[in-house]
Amino acid sequence: MSDEVTISTRDLVKRFETRRGAVTAVDGVTLQVRRGETYGLIGPDGAGKTTATRVILGLLTRTAGESRILGYDSMRDTYDIRERVGYIAQQFALPGDLTVMENMRFFANVQGVSQEEQRKRIPELLEFAGLSEFTNRLGSQLSGGMKKKLALTCSLVHEPQVVMLDEPTLGVDPVSRREFWNMLGDLRAEKGTTIFVCTPYMDEAERCNWVGLMYQGRLIAHDSSETIKQMVPGRLLEFTPSNFVPAWRMVEGMEGVLEVQTYGAMLHVFVDDPDRWQREIEAALSAQGITCAGMREIEPRMEEAFISLIRKQRGDA
Amino acid sequence: MRKSLQRIGALVQKETIQILRDWRTLVMILALPLLELFLFAYAVTLTVDHIPTAIADTSRDAQSRAFVEALEISGYFDVEMRVEDEERVLQAIGEGRVKAGVVIPPDFAAQVERGDAQALVILDGSDSFTVQAGYSAASAIAQARGMELTLEKAAKMGLGGMGSLPIYTSTRILYNPDLDGIVFIVPGIAALLMLLLTIGQVSMSVVRERELGTLEQILVTPVRPLELIVGKMAPNILLTVVDMLIIILAGVFWFGVPFQGSPWLFAWLSLLYIVSGLGLGLLVSTAAQTQQQAQQITTMLMLLSMLLTGLIYPHAPMPPVVRAVGNLIPATYFIRIARGIITKGVGLSFMWSDVLVLVAYGAVTMTLAAVTFRKRLD
Numbered sequence A: 001m002s003d004e005v006t007i008s009t010r011d012l013v014k015r016f017e018t019r020r021g022a023v024t025a026v027d028g029v030t031l032q033v034r035r036g037e038t039y040g041l042i043g044p045d046g047a048g049k050t051t052a053t054r055v056i057l058g059l060l061t062r063t064a065g066e067s068r069i070l071g072y073d074s075m076r077d078t079y080d081i082r083e084r085v086g087y088i089a090q091q092f093a094l095p096g097d098l099t100v101m102e103n104m105r106f107f108a109n110v111q112g113v114s115q116e117e118q119r120k121r122i123p124e125l126l127e128f129a130g131l132s133e134f135t136n137r138l139g140s141q142l143s144g145g146m147k148k149k150l151a152l153t154c155s156l157v158h159e160p161q162v163v164m165l166d167e168p169t170l171g172v173d174p175v176s177r178r179e180f181w182n183m184l185g186d187l188r189a190e191k192g193t194t195i196f197v198c199t200p201y202m203d204e205a206e207r208c209n210w211v212g213l214m215y216q217g218r219l220i221a222h223d224s225s226e227t228i229k230q231m232v233p234g235r236l237l238e239f240t241p242s243n244f245v246p247a248w249r250m251v252e253g254m255e256g257v258l259e260v261q262t263y264g265a266m267l268h269v270f271v272d273d274p275d276r277w278q279r280e281i282e283a284a285l286s287a288q289g290i291t292c293a294g295m296r297e298i299e300p301r302m303e304e305a306f307i308s309l310i311r312k313q314r315g316d317a
Numbered sequence B: 001m002r003k004s005l006q007r008i009g010a011l012v013q014k015e016t017i018q019i020l021r022d023w024r025t026l027v028m029i030l031a032l033p034l035l036e037l038f039l040f041a042y043a044v045t046l047t048v049d050h051i052p053t054a055i056a057d058t059s060r061d062a063q064s065r066a067f068v069e070a071l072e073i074s075g076y077f078d079v080e081m082r083v084e085d086e087e088r089v090l091q092a093i094g095e096g097r098v099k100a101g102v103v104i105p106p107d108f109a110a111q112v113e114r115g116d117a118q119a120l121v122i123l124d125g126s127d128s129f130t131v132q133a134g135y136s137a138a139s140a141i142a143q144a145r146g147m148e149l150t151l152e153k154a155a156k157m158g159l160g161g162m163g164s165l166p167i168y169t170s171t172r173i174l175y176n177p178d179l180d181g182i183v184f185i186v187p188g189i190a191a192l193l194m195l196l197l198t199i200g201q202v203s204m205s206v207v208r209e210r211e212l213g214t215l216e217q218i219l220v221t222p223v224r225p226l227e228l229i230v231g232k233m234a235p236n237i238l239l240t241v242v243d244m245l246i247i248i249l250a251g252v253f254w255f256g257v258p259f260q261g262s263p264w265l266f267a268w269l270s271l272l273y274i275v276s277g278l279g280l281g282l283l284v285s286t287a288a289q290t291q292q293q294a295q296q297i298t299t300m301l302m303l304l305s306m307l308l309t310g311l312i313y314p315h316a317p318m319p320p321v322v323r324a325v326g327n328l329i330p331a332t333y334f335i336r337i338a339r340g341i342i343t344k345g346v347g348l349s350f351m352w353s354d355v356l357v358l359v360a361y362g363a364v365t366m367t368l369a370a371v372t373f374r375k376r377l378d
Helices: A049-057 A078-084 A100-110 A115-129 A144-156 A174-191 A202-206 A225-229 A244-253 A274-287 A302-316 B002-021 B023-043 B062-073 B086-094 B108-114 B128-156 B181-212 B214-219 B225-254 B263-287 B291-308 B320-327 B330-344 B352-372
Strands: A005-018 A021-034 A038-042 A064-069 A085-088 A162-166 A194-199 A210-215 A218-224 A235-241 A257-263 A266-271 A292-298 B051-057 B077-082 B100-104 B120-123
Touching: A005 A049, A005 A194, A021 A049, A021 A194, A021 A210, A038 A049, A038 A202, A049 A064, A049 A162, A049 A194, A078 A085, A085 A144, A100 A115, A100 A144, A100 B002, A115 A144, A115 A174, A144 A162, A144 A174, A162 A174, A174 A194, A194 A202, A202 A302, A210 A225, A210 A302, A218 A225, A218 A302, A225 A302, A235 A244, A235 A274, A244 A257, A244 A266, A244 A274, A257 A302, A266 A274, A266 A302, A274 A292, B002 B023, B002 B225, B023 B181, B023 B225, B051 B062, B051 B086, B051 B128, B062 B077, B062 B100, B062 B108, B062 B128, B077 B128, B086 B100, B086 B120, B100 B128, B120 B128, B181 B214, B181 B225, B181 B263, B181 B291, B181 B330, B225 B263, B225 B352, B263 B291, B263 B330, B263 B352, B291 B320, B330 B352
Parallel strands: A021 A218, A038 A194, A038 A210, A085 A162, A162 A194, B051 B077, B051 B100
Antiparallel strands: A005 A021, A005 A064, A210 A218, A235 A266, A235 A292, A257 A266, B100 B120
């Protein structure tokens, strides 16, 4: 295995035995995360992101396949992994009845960080997270955003080479989300830490340089963000019709239109030739008395690619 | 090894801070033994006396008055009302004004003289403790009265040499001569409360961490399952020991329960018992998915312990199946051990079988707990 690969799985399968039969939560996932990369495992709720992460970490047993972190096998070398990886669980959970400082010290001690190192590292991390003023505040009394930042600093206290975050910004306001992601960016830039994030948010997926798209337990795309965004059919037109539903139905039925997605009050229409179809759509709609405001070609984003890929997957299945 | 100690230290520290910070629960844990002890000592008296009684004395002679007096002097019966006949006695019991009634037939003195006197004692059977106490007290009093009369009669007939009865029964009650309920109750309460604390505290704290998700966050660190168990248990052992001391000290100094045996032996065996209880608590935590379930299992175990371990009702005469259920609860063994050491002052040689069972119990539950408490979530 190349030294450049930090996390890898091959044909990873996780099946849960329930009373109603077996449920395959992770169904043959093969992925690789290179050192220093920010990898986003994206997908709708229930796609199997959390289960995959837990199996890779060795928190759940593996049904079949391989999974490794830093060359250590998830099942066999569990403790080697735990000494070198930081993790924030989805359901955020640091003991709320401990203060910020007590939490930091607890995780530092549990990770075997020496007292000397702790004296140096903990203030640095608190400064990094902007929590220096709150060292005596109980975990439960922190805001959602601060809790996540505390969780991140606690998971970094042993200077892990890999950090795995499971929907780290769930229930966090937009400003704190931005701050949290800036922290991750700094971390990657300063320490070269590999960051693995599960998220259902497309704007967060945009911040990753490599993306795995998970759907119903399978990895339906696994590539750099740029390549994923190019996986949409054709090019993308955006406009706001004056009468939404009839316009949507009509455009969808038009020849040359590859795919239509709704986006708030706007329609996103994929076409092979934008110049030609912009005129055709405008003409066809105005014949029905519908006007199109702000029609223009835009760059497809992760969201469009995501929806398009999932639709394709459904169609195939 | 150094890192392992550092990890255990961190876990113990965390658990201790959490216990101390949740002061409401802490106060309850420390006050509970006293509360329970006082309740059992003062409210839940197992000896029944001063039974409110109605008297229907239809004879009204010296003999009947003497008999009623004897009943009253015994302390078991308080004459609350005097009525005309049996019917009124039944009525008073039915109305709940008295729990017992004594009907003395007319011509009681003459019957006594003939030697076939009978007084009717009526007891309210809806309260079985009263029935037992009232029944035995009334017959004892009647017997004593009978003997007294026989002796008197013998003396009158000039049979001075026969001034005493040929047979005596004398009873000597060992260890607890005053039949003081509290002597019996204190060791039992100690055993019961320690079980409640160990099972409740540990299972609740583990299940709570699992519910909150903090367990996942701790499991993903290099902490080993055994370290986690030790870290969880150590502060709770200390807390339980403090409770134990409170119960024993209150028992000895407030209620005057004599501590006959070796305190050190008692301390070591208590520790053994606490560990087996904590093992049981860990097992409960692996079975229960929510705090509510943990609470319910603990409550059920409590109830079973109250009824089946010999705390109040003797263990030996129970049907085999019921006794087997009682035998699954460590309190059954420890109550015998505690009574042995505190009340009888006996040593290890008298209770080694109970001690061995507790050792096995602790070993099995801890092993099971360590196996189920793995490094993974599933």
